[in-house]
Amino acid sequence: MVLVSVLRQTAAKRIPLIKFRRQREEEALAARSGTLSIDGLKKSASSAAAISLPTIEDWQLPNRYRRKPLDAVEIEYINRGGPA
Known part of the structure; x- marks a missing residue:
């Protein structure tokens, strides 16, 4: 039980090491807050296409x-599955 609470605390403090482009960061922040605009969805869909x-x-x-x-x-060698 203690291990689970420690894991939850450390997971909440974790910061991703990968840096994304500014536009994607803004979309991620909007998604976290629950207010993702339709304009953001249109931009990401058009850039993917x-x-x-x-x-x-x-x-x-x-x-x-x-x-x-x-x-x-x-x-x-491959058919044998490796060294004999």
Whole structure:
């Protein structure tokens, strides 16, 4: 029981180490307070739709980025599940 109360106290004081962009911080603060505006939702939805890049298939990669073919020894090693 004491452990649970200690964990709750430390979890409440925890500050995330990752720094986000200013816009996302404002949305996070608004979400914590429970007052998220519709404008904030529209901004985040439109920015997510704007970042749409084409997918590169494996056959389109240059040779230097392609995987090396597996030897028969490597295939046996993988199928065995590791060292013998």
